[in-house]
Amino acid sequence: MVKVEKKIPVVAVDGSRVMDKVARSAFWIVVLYLTYLSAQAVEFSLPRLHAGLPYMADFLSRMFPPNFEILPKVWEETVLTIELAWVSTIIAAVLSLPVGFMAAANITESKFIRGFTIFFLNADRAIDSLILALFFVSAVGLGPFPGTLALAIHSVGMLGKLFADAIEAIDPGPVEALRSAGAGRLATIRWAVWPQVAPHFVSYFLFRFELNVRVAVVLGLVGAGGIGFLLTQYMRLFQYEKVCTVILVILALVMTVDFISSKLRRSVL
Amino acid sequence: MAIIARNLSKSFDGGRTFALKDVNVEVTPGEFIAVIGLSGAGKSTFLRAINGVNVPTAGHMEVLGLSVEKLTRKELVTLRSRIGFIFQQFNLVKSLTAIQNVLVGRVAYVPRWRSLTGMWGDENLKLAKEALDSVGLSGRYAEKVRNLSGGQQQRVAIARAMVQQPQIIMADEPMASLDPKLSEVVLDILSKINRDKGITVLVNIHVLSLARKYAQRVIAFRKGHLVFDGPMSALSEEELEKIYHLDENNTGSNA
Numbered sequence: 146m147v148k149v150e151k152k153i154p155v156v157a158v159d160g161s162r163v164m165d166k167v168a169r170s171a172f173w174i175v176v177l178y179l180t181y182l183s184a185q186a187v188e189f190s191l192p193r194l195h196a197g198l199p200y201m202a203d204f205l206s207r208m209f210p211p212n213f214e215i216l217p218k219v220w221e222e223t224v225l226t227i228e229l230a231w232v233s234t235i236i237a238a239v240l241s242l243p244v245g246f247m248a249a250a251n252i253t254e255s256k257f258i259r260g261f262t263i264f265f266l267n268a269d270r271a272i273d274s275l276i277l278a279l280f281f282v283s284a285v286g287l288g289p290f291p292g293t294l295a296l297a298i299h300s301v302g303m304l305g306k307l308f309a310d311a312i313e314a315i316d317p318g319p320v321e322a323l324r325s326a327g328a329g330r331l332a333t334i335r336w337a338v339w340p341q342v343a344p345h346f347v348s349y350f351l352f353r354f355e356l357n358v359r360v361a362v363v364l365g366l367v368g369a370g371g372i373g374f375l376l377t378q379y380m381r382l383f384q385y386e387k388v389c390t391v392i393l394v395i396l397a398l399v400m401t402v403d404f405i406s407s408k409l410r411r412s413v414l
Numbered sequence: 415m416a417i418i419a420r421n422l423s424k425s426f427d428g429g430r431t432f433a434l435k436d437v438n439v440e441v442t443p444g445e446f447i448a449v450i451g452l453s454g455a456g457k458s459t460f461l462r463a464i465n466g467v468n469v470p471t472a473g474h475m476e477v478l479g480l481s482v483e484k485l486t487r488k489e490l491v492t493l494r495s496r497i498g499f500i501f502q503q504f505n506l507v508k509s510l511t512a513i514q515n516v517l518v519g520r521v522a523y524v525p526r527w528r529s530l531t532g533m534w535g536d537e538n539l540k541l542a543k544e545a546l547d548s549v550g551l552s553g554r555y556a557e558k559v560r561n562l563s564g565g566q567q568q569r570v571a572i573a574r575a576m577v578q579q580p581q582i583i584m585a586d587e588p589m590a591s592l593d594p595k596l597s598e599v600v601l602d603i604l605s606k607i608n609r610d611k612g613i614t615v616l617v618n619i620h621v622l623s624l625a626r627k628y629a630q631r632v633i634a635f636r637k638g639h640l641v642f643d644g645p646m647s648a649l650s651e652e653e654l655e656k657i658y659h660l661d662e663n664n665t666g667s668n669a
């Protein structure tokens with residue numbers, strides 16, 4: 146039964162109650178005001194942007210023509226960036242496997258272990274790889290190694306969560322069948338769970354690798370080596386035509402990795 | 415005796431709802447038994463009490479000489495390895511091949527390294543192939559289960575139960591996901607297994623005509639109580655009314 150609202154005076158034309166309308170307006174006014182305050186805080190200024198246009202044009206014009214003589218060196222550093230992403234994704238995948246099973250409700254009965262694992266995964270996802278990199282730099286010094294560690298640990302947060310979700314989404318039928326045939330825990334996981342989740346795991350691994358290539362470029366900017374590091378060096382030396390080459394290669398790298406990875410992911414799922 | 419149940423009860427909510435209540439049954443080896451009753455009457459719970467998936471809350475259940483309510487881990491594995499179970503939804507791994515699905519039926523009989531690596535050994539491969547042959551799936555060994563029809567999938571599941579070389583085969587509504595013709599194929603196979611190998615078969619059936627055609631003995635549940643146990647011929651209209659009549663609170667309890 147539809148309840149008919151009889152207090153006509155408090156109902157506005159569109160049927161909503163007047164008080165609702167007031168509350169909604171107040172909400173939007175507050176949002177707008179906060180946006181205004183934030184824009185002030187970041188010193189947002191169109192005139193300043195306008196005044197900067199000539200410098201941007203100058204910057205861009207000095208980037209051309211790109212200097213392709215440095216390609217061999219850029220290639221070398223690109224390979225390092227890919228290697229950093231690859232190794233860190235492999236480490237992350239290996240760590241995420243047990244973690245994923247520990248976080249899955251249909252595998253891990255202990256609420257304590259599961260709760261702790263999920264907490265760790267959430268916390269890990271919340272801490273950006275750049276912050277982790279600072280931590281690892283202080284532990285093992287500069288270079289690609291702390292970047293690899295940072296990226297690996299940060300990736301566990303996402304991979305572990307995705308693995309756990311995939312495990313929880315399996316068809317429980319085969320699990321019951323295995324148990325009924327007298328299978329133990331490991332054999333049940335091996336034959337009833339693993340075949341169902343493996344394609345998803347591969348897909349998530351590739352997706353994380355894709356992301357990690359991009360993050361590895363950024364980690365290079367802050368000293369982890371690779372193509373990002375090259376970029377900062379040329380920037381500091383004002384060699385914009387070389388900067389241009391590096392940016393073009395980064396663009397090509399990211400697009401190529403995305404393309405290959407999405408193709409592969411489609412073929413496994 | 416293959417199965418002895420004495421005053422067997424299974425309750426939930428600390429004894430407020432009963433899935434099974436004071437059930438007494440004896441099954442001799444080699445019988446073909448149809449288990450009937452409304453859905454929620456306790457048929458599934460009864461089957462799953464036999465292989466120790468549901469542990470009874472009171473009474474005694476003895477299967478193949480083992481007391482189900484006080485099994486050690488090892489005994490539980492032994493018990494389950496001797497009972498083949500066939501499910502309504504087949505419960506196969508669809509991304510694996512027919513023969514891989516059958517081979518997992520050997521899981522309790524091989525060393526752990528074999529079951530985990532999937533190197534089952536020639537002997538088990540031979541068993542699995544024979545089982546698939548016997549259900550009419552020779553030549554489909556390497557077919558992914560997802561490419562098989564429903565009827566074929568259920569036959570793979572039967573082959574999986576058979577490689578366990580079980581003393582008892584239980585089937586929980588094995589035809590419910592199949593059309594009537596395929597149901598008969600499945601029951602024909604079970605019936606043949608029962609006749610040729612002397613394996614005890616218990617089948618939950620909701621189609622009475624099929625129960626009539628295949629089973630010599632019927633046991634019937636209603637709201638967790640065993641309300642009929644006897645030869646098919648003794649199942650009169652009156653008895654059927656007792657088993658199936660609908661009343662206000664016929665929801666029974668959990669299946």
